[in-house]
Amino acid sequence: MREIRFDRFGGPEVLTLHSDAAPPEPQPDEVLVRVSYVGLNPLDYKVRDGSSGMSRDLQLPAGTGREMAGTVVSAGSDLDDAELGSRGLMPGTRVFGMRAPGDPRGVAAELIAIGADDLAPIPDEIDDEDLPRWAGLALVGLTAIATIEDTARIEPGQTVLVHGGSGGVGQLLIPMALEAGASQVWATGRAANAERIRELGAVPVPYDTGDWEAEMRRATEGRGVDVVLDTHYHSTFLPSLDHIAENGLLVTLPTLADLTPAHERGVDAKVPRIKPGRDRLDRLVQGIRAGRYPLEVSRVLPLDQIAKAHSLLEHGHTRGKLVLDARA
Ligand SMILES: NC(=O)c1ccc[n+]([C@@H]2O[C@H](COP(=O)([O-])OP(=O)(O)OC[C@H]3O[C@@H](n4cnc5c(N)ncnc54)[C@H](OP(=O)(O)O)[C@@H]3O)[C@@H](O)[C@H]2O)c1
Structure with a gap:
């Protein structure tokens, strides 16, 4: 074979x-x-x-x-x-x-x-x-469930910023954060992906044609968001520390991400871990069937x-x- x-x-x-x-x-x-x-x-x-x-x-x-x-x-x-x-x-x-x-x-x-x-x-x-x-x-779906439910534990009314909203994990993080009750989700990505990010239910924040940090300061009136879900990490992790509200949380995806700079600044930062299992796969099936996870x-x-x-x-x-x- x-x-x-x-x-x-x-x-x-x-x-x-x-x-x-x-x-x-x-x-x-x-x-x-x-x-x-x-x-x-x-x-x-x-x-x-x-x-x-x-x-x-x-x-x-x-x-x-x-x-x-x-x-x-x-x-x-x-x-x-x-x-x-x-x-x-x-x-x-x-x-x-x-x-x-x-x-x-x-x-x-x-x-x-x-x-x-x-x-x-x-x-x-x-x-x-x-x-x-x-x-x-399966992989992005189980990752997104672990990120939203086990690690970020998004609660109704929270504000969320997703970095990389049109990527594999990002395309599920946006609808799942909204499903969990997030009051507002912003998502960074290239301007070329802004429409896709909007279709998924988030406010697009292009990083290539604009200054995402200035846009987030304006949008949150300088308060920052409750939760940052960072699928990119490399150029987004450090600047994101300036856009997290008091007692907020930064979840970054790469398993080997260095969380030290966040902890040194007293910001709670975590990396999610996939929990495998049939029950979660079945939930992904339901979400796709219902059109919730496009x-x-x-x-x-x-x-x-x-x-x-x-x-x-x-x-x-x-x-x-x-x-x-x-x-x-
Ligand atoms: N912890 C875990 O268990 C776990 C599980 C799965 C994945 N991961 C990790 O999560 C990361 C993302 O995975 P993925 O499958 O979503 O990757 P992907 O499909 O390759 O998506 C990457 C995304 O990053 C965006 N991006 C690139 N440069 C950016 C920037 N400067 N600012 C904001 N966004 C930017 C891209 O959007 P544009 O084209 O618009 O720039 C793209 O949407 C990877 O490092 C992966 O290894 C971890």
Whole structure:
């Protein structure tokens, strides 16, 4: 079967498509899935270039990719028909999901074995044409839920600033913050993405054609916001400390973000941690079905263009999600 692997840490060119990989054997609690689409995330290139915490113990050669959509082929020995049926994961069912956080195996392959707990069925009414969106949903969706509910604990009436409102996580943070009761959400992004940010329900604050800091000072009359959700970090983390209201909170996404400057200034700052699980995947299904989470896929590339996809992703301006077609 076809599978993307890399045998050393480095640039996108280390990713190689192999067509001689052995199909995996599912463990007793795993399901064998024929992958249709693979969702890409910044974590993928951080693992590939060796800068992620996950790279430390990674055995090379390694696979790549964390989330996908596909079809159940068969299941491990603990999962008889009754068990699969109760989970809605019978062979032939279309599913989406992501690798559990501690599981280093990739998903960019024709066939993968993956924990049954890490999958949820895609509703029957969904068109196959819409599958790329489902492939890109699990990781950003579970991240956004963890950010809003576990880490920021957004409460009704709070004001929120999202950095990177049109990115993969940002496109879910905006609707979820509003769902949690935020009274007002602003979101930074390039002016080219302002309309998209507005559609998601936030007030766009372009950083390339204007001064986002001046705009936020004006909008909050110098008080700052209750919560900053910072998906960008690099050039936004430090200046954001000047735009947080008293007793406010800064949540930044990159796992290895240095929170010291915030703590030194007495500002509460945290990094969210994904909590996997079927209940949260099912909530994402409900949100997509109801039209509450209009996550956008900006580009679908064939599997053999994974190096190009990683280069695009590393550029840092992905709108919504980048997805690979594992069948092409
Ligand atoms: N802690 C966790 O468990 C966890 C989970 C998932 C992701 N993450 C991390 O979260 C980060 C974001 O992930 P993602 O999937 O959303 O990335 P993404 O899809 O690549 O989005 C990046 C966003 O950043 C915006 N951006 C770029 N420069 C900016 C600037 N100067 N100011 C404001 N926005 C800017 C881009 O918008 P424009 O094009 O408009 O600039 C784009 O929307 C990554 O570092 C990822 O590794 C952490």
